[in-house]
Amino acid sequence: MAHLMKNLKVPPNSTSREEARKRTFDFFRLACRSIPNIMEIYNLDDVVTPSQLRSTVASEIRKNAHVTNPKVIDMLLFKGMEELKNFVDHAKQRHHVIGQYVVGRKGLVQDLGPKDEGISNFLKNFYSSNYS
Amino acid sequence: MGLGLLSSRTLLRSGKLRPGIFTPLLRRSIVSTSELQNAEAAQAQPDSPPPDLPKRTPVGGARVHFPNPEDAIEVFVDGYPVKIPKGMTVLQACEIAGVDIPRFCYHSRLSIAGNCRMCLVEVEKSPKPVASCAMPALPGMKIKTDTPLAKKAREGVMEFLLMNHPLDCPICDQGGECDLQDQSMAFGSDRGRFTETKRSVVDKNLGPLVKTVMTRCIQCTRCVRFATEIAGVQDLGMLGRGSGEEIGTYVERLMTSELSGNVIDICPVGALTSKPFAFKARNWELKGTESIDVTDAVGSNIRIDSRGPEVMRILPRLNEDINEEWISDKTRFFYDGLKRQRLNDPMIRGPDGRFKAVSWRDALAVVAEVIHQVKPSEIVGVAGKLSDAESMMALKDFLNKMGSNNVWCEGNGPSPNADIRSGYIMNTSISGLEKADVFLLVGTQPRVEAAMVNARIRKTVRAAQAKVGYVGPATDLNYDHEHLGTGPQTLKEIADGRHPFSSTLINAKNPCIIVGAGVFERNDKDAIFSVVETIAESAKAVRPDWNGLNVLLLNAAQAAALDLGLVPESGNSIESSKFIYLMGADDVNLEKIPEDAFVVYQGHHGDRGVYRANIILPSSAFSEKEGTYVNTEGCAQTTVPAVPTVGDARDDWKIIRALSEVAGACLPYDSLTAIRSRMRTVAPNLLNTDERQPAIFSYSLKPESRQEMSTVPFGTAVENFYMTDSITRASKVMAQCSASLLKK
Numbered sequence: 001m002a003h004l005m006k007n008l009k010v011p012p013n014s015t016s017r018e019e020a021r022k023r024t025f026d027f028f029r030l031a032c033r034s035i036p037n038i039m040e041i042y043n044l045d046d047v048v049t050p051s052q053l054r055s056t057v058a059s060e061i062r063k064n065a066h067v068t069n070p071k072v073i074d075m076l077l078f079k080g081m082e083e084l085k086n087f088v089d090h091a092k093q094r095h096h097v098i099g100q101y102v103v104g105r106k107g108l109v110q111d112l113g114p115k116d117e118g119i120s121n122f123l124k125n126f127y128s129s130n131y132s
Numbered sequence: 133m134g135l136g137l138l139s140s141r142t143l144l145r146s147g148k149l150r151p152g153i154f155t156p157l158l159r160r161s162i163v164s165t166s167e168l169q170n171a172e173a174a175q176a177q178p179d180s181p182p183p184d185l186p187k188r189t190p191v192g193g194a195r196v197h198f199p200n201p202e203d204a205i206e207v208f209v210d211g212y213p214v215k216i217p218k219g220m221t222v223l224q225a226c227e228i229a230g231v232d233i234p235r236f237c238y239h240s241r242l243s244i245a246g247n248c249r250m251c252l253v254e255v256e257k258s259p260k261p262v263a264s265c266a267m268p269a270l271p272g273m274k275i276k277t278d279t280p281l282a283k284k285a286r287e288g289v290m291e292f293l294l295m296n297h298p299l300d301c302p303i304c305d306q307g308g309e310c311d312l313q314d315q316s317m318a319f320g321s322d323r324g325r326f327t328e329t330k331r332s333v334v335d336k337n338l339g340p341l342v343k344t345v346m347t348r349c350i351q352c353t354r355c356v357r358f359a360t361e362i363a364g365v366q367d368l369g370m371l372g373r374g375s376g377e378e379i380g381t382y383v384e385r386l387m388t389s390e391l392s393g394n395v396i397d398i399c400p401v402g403a404l405t406s407k408p409f410a411f412k413a414r415n416w417e418l419k420g421t422e423s424i425d426v427t428d429a430v431g432s433n434i435r436i437d438s439r440g441p442e443v444m445r446i447l448p449r450l451n452e453d454i455n456e457e458w459i460s461d462k463t464r465f466f467y468d469g470l471k472r473q474r475l476n477d478p479m480i481r482g483p484d485g486r487f488k489a490v491s492w493r494d495a496l497a498v499v500a501e502v503i504h505q506v507k508p509s510e511i512v513g514v515a516g517k518l519s520d521a522e523s524m525m526a527l528k529d530f531l532n533k534m535g536s537n538n539v540w541c542e543g544n545g546p547s548p549n550a551d552i553r554s555g556y557i558m559n560t561s562i563s564g565l566e567k568a569d570v571f572l573l574v575g576t577q578p579r580v581e582a583a584m585v586n587a588r589i590r591k592t593v594r595a596a597q598a599k600v601g602y603v604g605p606a607t608d609l610n611y612d613h614e615h616l617g618t619g620p621q622t623l624k625e626i627a628d629g630r631h632p633f634s635s636t637l638i639n640a641k642n643p644c645i646i647v648g649a650g651v652f653e654r655n656d657k658d659a660i661f662s663v664v665e666t667i668a669e670s671a672k673a674v675r676p677d678w679n680g681l682n683v684l685l686l687n688a689a690q691a692a693a694l695d696l697g698l699v700p701e702s703g704n705s706i707e708s709s710k711f712i713y714l715m716g717a718d719d720v721n722l723e724k725i726p727e728d729a730f731v732v733y734q735g736h737h738g739d740r741g742v743y744r745a746n747i748i749l750p751s752s753a754f755s756e757k758e759g760t761y762v763n764t765e766g767c768a769q770t771t772v773p774a775v776p777t778v779g780d781a782r783d784d785w786k787i788i789r790a791l792s793e794v795a796g797a798c799l800p801y802d803s804l805t806a807i808r809s810r811m812r813t814v815a816p817n818l819l820n821t822d823e824r825q826p827a828i829f830s831y832s833l834k835p836e837s838r839q840e841m842s843t844v845p846f847g848t849a850v851e852n853f854y855m856t857d858s859i860t861r862a863s864k865v866m867a868q869c870s871a872s873l874l875k876k
Contacts, residue, residue, distance in 0.1 A: 119793070122802035126790045127492050130752070130782045 004030070004085055013074055020073040024061065027077050027084075031057045034088050041087075042094045048102050056101045188212055188230035196228050205271040210278060222264035222275055223251055231277050234286060234315045236293075236400050237352035238265035241457065242361060245353050248293075250315065252285040253277045261285045283319070290320035296330050296375065297401070298347045305343075306402030308415040312350070333378050339386035340868040341393055341465055343410050349403035351377050355395040362458070363391040364590050364610025379403075388873045389610070390583045390853060393464040397448065397457070408465055408865045409445045413437075418444055421774035424761055425463040426518050426754045427860060429649075429685035430562070430584045431763030432459045436467075436755055436774040443467045443755055443775055453563040453824070454763065460583035461869065462854055467755075469863030473738045475750035476779020487748065492780070492790075499747055500795035502730045503711055508535025512709040515541040515698060516716025516735065517687035517857045520759025520771070521818050522807050523751075523784030524693055526799060527715055529810070530788050533797040538705040541693030542719050543686050545652030546703035550694040552834060554827035555661070557691060558585075558765040559679035560644055561824055566592050568680065570640035570671075571600040572633070574623065574664060575846035576648025576684050577607045580853040582764065585684060586610070599640075601633045604648075604846040608875070619845035620660055627666040637671040644680040645673055649690065650849030658837035665831045674830050681831065684764055686849055687857075691762035695815040714741045715784060716751070718858050734787055736778075739858035750781035753859065757783045758804065760811075760818050767824040768817060 014020040035050050035057075044053075064076055086092045125132035188209075190196060196217070198204055203218040209229035216225045221244070226233050236248035244266050252261035256274040261281060269275075276282065294316065301307045333346040351370065356379060359368045367387050371378050381387075387395075396406050418437035425432045425446075433449035446467050448459040478495035479487040503511065513531045515524045519541070528539045540548065549555055560568065565588045578586035586609070592598045593611040600613035603622050616622050616633055625631040637643050645668055651660055664681070667673075673680035685691055706712065706724045714720060716735040722744045725731060733745035736753040754761075756777045762768045777783075782790075785807055792799045801807045811818050817825035854870040855861045 120798075120802070123790055123793050126782060126786055130777050130786070 004034070004088060014070045017068065017070055017073075020070040020077075023077055024073065027080055028057065028061060031080075031084055034084060038087050038097070041090055042097050044094075044097065044102075047098060053101065188214065191227045191230055191232050194227070205269065207269050207271065207273045207275060209275045211274075216269060220269050222253060222255070222262065222267045222269050222273070225269040225273075226253070226264060226275060226277060233264055233277060234319050235265060236311060236315075236350060237354060239354055239357075239398060242354060242357040242398075245357065248289070248350070248352050250286060250289045250293075250319075252282060252289070254279045254281045286319040287321040290316050291324060291326075293350050294320070294324065295326045297350065298330060298332070300345070300348060300402065303411075304345075304348065304402035305405040305410055306399075310402060311400035331375055336380040337384070337386065338381070338404075339388070339392065339873055340865065341407055341461060341873075342387060342396060343405045343407040345403055345405070346378060346380070347403075348401050349379055349399075350401055351379065352400060353379070354398045354400070355379060355404060358395055358398050359387075359389070359392075361594065362587060362590070363389040363394075365389040368395075386873060388875060390460050390462070390579065391458060391587060393461045394448075394458045406445060406465075408468060413439055413444045419774075420447075421772050422449060423755065423771045423774060424769045425459065426688040426761060426771070427462050427466060427857060428460070428582050429688055429690060429764040430454060430582045431688065431761055431767065431769050432463055432584055433769070434459060434463060438755075438774045441775050443470055453561060454765075454767065455584040456587075458584065458587060462583075462856070462860060462866070465865045465869070466860045466863045468865055469737075469859040469861070470753055470755060472864070473862040474753075474778045474781075475736060475738055475742070475748055476781055477750060478780070479748040481746050492782075495747060495749060496791050496794040499732055499749075499791055503534060503795055506711040506730070509538075510708065510710040511536035511538065511713070512700075512705050512711070513539040513713040514715065514717040514720055515539070515689060515693055516714070516718060516741075517542050517689055518754060518859070519689045519693075519716050519784065520754070520757065520761055521692040521696060521768075521811060521815075522759055522804070523715060523788065524689065524696055524698055525807060525811050525814065526785040526788040526792075527713065528696060528698055529799055530792045530797065531713070533792065533799070534795070537701040538709070539698050540700040541687075541689050541698050542717050543649060543652070543690050544693060544698075545654075545657060546700075547657075548652065548694060548699055549834075550697055550699050552827070552829055552831065553695070553766070554679065554681070554830050555834070556649075556683050556685070556694050557827060558646075558682040558684060559674075559827055560682055561765045561767075561826075562588055565589060565644060566595070567678075568592060568640075568642045568644035569596055569598045570636055570643045571598060572626075572637060572643070572645045572667070573600065573602045573604070573613075574645065574647045574660075575604050575651050575849075576646055577604065577609070577848060577850070578646070578684060579607070579609055580848075580850045581648060581686055582684055585764070599636055601636070605848055607848070619843055620656070620663065620841045621843060623660065623663045623667065624841065627663050627670070629670070634667075634670070637667065640671065642678050642680060643668075643671040643673045644682065645671075646682045646684050648684050648846075648849055649686045650847065653849075654842070654844070656839055656842045659839040659841040661831075662837045662839075663841065665834075668831075679826075679830065688761045688763070691764060691766060692760065692768075692815075692818060695762060695818060696811070697814065714745070715788075716858065717741055734784065735858065736781065737858040737862050739861055749787050750779065751784045751787060752777040752781050756781075759784075760808075760821070762818065765824055766817070766826065768819070768821050770821050 014023055032054050035053050067073055198217045204215045205218055206213055206215050207225050209226050209231055212229055214229040216228055223233050233251050235251040237245045246263045246266040251264045253264045254276045255262050335346050336344045338344055353370060356368045360366050367381050367385060368379055371380060395404050417439050420435045420437050423434055423436050425434045432455035433451040435447045435449050436443055437445045446464050448457055450457050477489040478492055480490050482488050511531060511534055513527050515527060531539050562585055571589060590611045601616045602613045603616050605618055626634050647664055651657055668681045710729050712729055712731045714733045718740040725744060731745045732747045733741045734749040734751050736751050742748055754771050755774045757773055758770060760768055760770050789799050789802060801810050808819060850856060852870050854866040860866045
């Protein structure tokens with residue numbers, strides 16, 4: 001909680017990609033440090049392990065790995081910070097955590113891994129469902 | 133006329149003319165018009181309809197067929213002149229004029245009863261209203277359907293019908309689709325005057341399919357006429373008289389006919405309803421999807437009513453050429469098998485013999501690995517009875533790419549001949565059977581193999597007194613037939629002309645020979661077909677205008693398989709195979725599969741095939757996919773998905789396409805349109821849906837066969853009518869039927 005207060009004031013835009021990269025890693029570390037707190041608030045001990053939540057956060061960050069514009073990265077970090085703050089402040093509820101970040105996350109490890117590179121769109125859609 | 137009266141009164145009151153003086157102008161205050169003056173002119177001029185009325189079209193957009201265009205007569209319906217063929221009834225004339233007359237007992241495909249009296253209309257110069265369903269229309273008749281007399285008649289009939297009808301609407305399954313409800317709203321009066329007690333009738337037990345609540349019966353006798361005329365069984369009858377009339381079987385009998393479910397559609401009230409569907413849903417919550425039935429080779433058009441992910445019931449769709457308005461009991465009631473024994477996850481058999489659910493990635497990876505370790509000549513593919521054309525195309529393409537040519541479809545026998553199309557379809561189309569006058573059934577029992585074809589044969593036998601000769605094991609057909617013999621020897625006798633039936637065949641105008649697909653499984657199949665062709669030649673059954681040599685297929689997938697060329701290289705490839713791909717194939721003789729062969733089963737039900745399988749790949753059933761099926765007469769039709777797929781199942785052709793990509797032999801299509809254009813290069817008739825493609829070449833192109841005919845008599849291809857494929861075997865209703873309704 002305390003470490004979140006530091007990021008309340010909106011920092012000026014990052015000047016370069018390296019600074020944005022550093023900010024991303026800082027955000028990730030912040031999120032990982034808040035995970036035990038979140039697990040205690042929402043009683044997630046029987047539902048997920050901290051390691052799974054860390055992987056989830058990492059995959060969410062990795063989803064936007066293709067972004068290059070520092071301003072856009074800043075905006076995404078701002079939104080991520082807002083989400084994190086919501087969870088830490090108990091402004092969201094247990095079903096939000098579970099629905100948005102726990103359920104349906106089977107493809108974590110396989111998310112864009114090396115073995116999926118050579119397959120076609122058809123096969124990707126085939127693996128996910130019958131109607132794509 | 134009124135004005136004249138008014139003017140005479142004012143004149144009298146004004147006092148100018150004293151009463152007593154005879155003034156013809158005032159006494160007779162009739163306004164004279166030209167029609168009254170000139171009597172002949174009035175009769176010669178018919179009432180022409182006001183010019184601004186729209187042109188009347190027949191009810192339901194129907195087409196009117198004039199068998200004799202010179203014999204058309206003209207009648208007037210509500211003042212509108214309409215031309216009808218001679219011999220039509222008043223009700224049919226009104227239908228052509230676009231007026232829908234309410235009725236309960238009249239049905240266009242049954243004989244006329246005329247006992248409900250709801251169709252009463254007023255006809256000029258008739259002392260009382262006439263039952264339009266029974267009265268033939270005479271030339272110059274003036275029919276009036278919306279006069280106060282006709283309306284009062286309808287209200288009266290409705291009142292009488294509702295007097296003894298129980299107040300069951302909330303618990304009656306027919307609510308929402310009930311003729312009585314609809315017609316009482318449209319034509320009945322708003323209040324009743326009945327204060328006595330209603331009569332009630334004891335319910336009859338007609339079997340596990342038809343639920344009877346005989347109190348609701350309005351004694352229209354549609355079910356009685358259907359059972360005697362179309363189903364051919366005289367189970368139902370009307371017992372008693374007057375208000376004590378009851379419909380029932382006089383003895384405690386179940387309705388064992390294979391068409392018994394159609395009385396549910398025919399009954400206008402909720403007296404006969406579907407027992408499996410009882411209390412399950414109301415008709416307005418159901419979504420109807422137009423699809424095709426796959427339990428037999430007829431391809432009856434059905435409407436699948438579903439609510440969410442569940443199929444609730446199956447109803448027939450009108451198709452004059454194939455199934456008219458009827459469907460067999462198996463088609464109507466097998467849908468609960470779609471909910472049992474479904475495969476929903478890919479599974480691999482572990483070393484302990486038990487199946488373990490895995491992901492699609494792992495399953496396809498394992499299959500691809502095994503298929504590469506095996507020699508191409510040891511790969512075998514079998515398509516099942518319910519496979520659609522797209523998946524069979526994909527299977528053949530994939531196995532050909534892997535180097536194997538041993539792909540076939542169940543039911544086509546060890547060495548099918550797919551070169552000449554007329555050798556495996558019903559060349560006289562199903563509707564063409566009505567024109568035949570002599571039938572010769574060889575090794576086929578149409579009653580259990582294709583119930584709608586049997587209904588058509590029965591229709592022809594009834595209407596034209598066609599003669600039927602039957603060669604095969606003793607069976608009961610619901611029309612008069614001559615049992616000529618049991619084996620191929622009888623065929624030889626008929627071909628040589630020694631049998632008394634040969635003369636019937638030769639003298640027939642349109643002879644029709646139907647060979648069952650059970651003959652495909654025999655070793656002497658070529659010999660039998662050559663004998664049948666000799667018979668056809670002597671009877672002149674194959675002519676430019678009439679082709680009477682037919683094959684009645686058993687499965688929905690056979691015709692498409694032969695059109696696509698699923699012909700194996702060798703007949704006994706299973707015994708020497710190491711990799712077997714069963715696509716929904718449950719009738720393969722599992723004993724013949726060697727112990728070390730790797731079996732992949734791709735299907736939707738856990739039927740016989742899975743017991744030997746090493747890998748299970750779940751696929752979608754016919755109600756969940758869009759597939760092309762060709763029926764026995766060569767008409768391609770498509771099913772439409774009505775419910776979503778179960779679990780993790782995929783469409784058949786998609787599984788094979790994904791497998792081909794994982795195995796490195798990627799097929800060149802990945803969408804439905806792409807696979808259909810591939811099908812177009814092989815068999816373009818599969819793309820022309822709902823059009824029957826007749827065969828071009830006749831059997832004369834076939835080379836002479838030198839096979840010896842064996843003396844083994846013909847067997848039955850379908851032992852149990854109610855349980856023929858994986859879906860029907862999984863159905864509880866079908867199990868009840870085969871336990872109670874099969875003739876032992």
